[in-house]
Ligand SMILES: Nc1nc2c(ncn2[C@@H]2O[C@H](COP(=O)(O)OP(=O)(O)O)[C@@H](O)[C@H]2O)c(=O)[nH]1
């Protein structure tokens with residue numbers, strides 16, 4: 001199962017527009033083997049230098065794409081249903097939402113920076129609503145949801161702790177393992193929050209909420225897309241700094257602009273690469289005055305002002321937040337091919353700290369089960385199962401599978 005990024009926020013802030021803009025540009029290469037492909041799942045691509053240049057080969061990518069030495073590495077996006085206040089109390093909170101949220105390894109929180117949607121997501125006069133409230137609200141909702149998970153059969157957990165002498169750290173970690181929470185996380189949380197590890201039954205709701213907040217930050221790292229920057233006032237965009245001072249990662253975005261640029265590019269009107277700060281007119285004569293004006297607006301009010309539409313930046317920041325590396329497994333060390341003869345076929349995201357055996361399992365369970373050794377293709381050095389991989393490594397795995 002690959003990494004997944006959840007696109008979250010209240011209704012009407014631009015989640016679906018962001019999703020379409022972020023996953024559309026490269027849709028034609030989406031031959032990525034998903035297990036859960038459905039309408040609200042899509043592929044986004046992160047740019048990485050492709051090893052093909054350095055090895056002086058022409059690659060034939062399978063799960064990704066390469067353009068002039070830049071590899072586009074896939075990561076999955078989920079367009080999560082809109083969240084409304086008090087969802088954690090059961091209001092408008094579908095199972096689908098929770099499933100999506102549970103699956104996501106990181107979140108991109110789309111906020112309407114123009115302040116033209118109220119707390120329920122209904123349109124209001126621009127600037128009427130303070131976007132900072134959304135940040136607080138979403139965190140609170142997720143915290144309550146996590147607290148619900150922690151508190152489930154809490155008494156019996158706490159009692160078993162006493163009776164079986166099992167540590168609460170261990171029991172909580174077991175409860176939260178699906179969320180990527182490990183025992184040492186809980187251990188740190190208990191120490192930092194000054195909780196009495198011997199009497200979990202005495203933990204107050206406030207303390208449990210603080211614990212949930214701690215768990216949320218580890219299991220669902222979040223960045224904020226300050227969206228609709230094309231129409232947001234400078235005053236409201238000033239809140240980006242307020243959030244950054246509080247430690248948030250914030251990216252000004254215009255999903256609508258990205259979508260428009262992608263469409264114009266597909267029609268051959270402009271030459272535009274996602275992530276860049278400009279585009280080139282190709283067919284100016286075939287554009288209507290209205291289209292020209294719209295493109296001019298995007299150039300002035302988005303690309304020049306914020307140096308990009310922010311969409312690609314969000315995707316790349318998510319990967320940085322998750323501390324992922326990209327690794328290229330091959331079967332033939334000399335030709336850099338897989339069984340099918342494809343050159344540098346796959347590029348896989350893996351958490352930093354992953355080792356050669358983790359990569360074997362990522363490629364195939366059999367390969368992991370029958371792992372013998374691996375080879376660092378750059379140095380031709382033989383490496384063992386627990387050898388830590390580096391970003392950009394090209395690795396041959398030897399197995400008796
Ligand atoms: N001006 C502007 N409008 C946007 C932007 N992103 C989304 N919208 C508009 O906001 C409305 C809601 O967008 P949608 O993606 O459906 O929101 P969702 O409910 O969060 O999925 C639509 O009318 C979009 O065209 C943006 O970056 N700028």
Ligand SMILES: [Mg+2]
Pocket residue numbers: 015016017
């Ligand atoms: Mg939507």
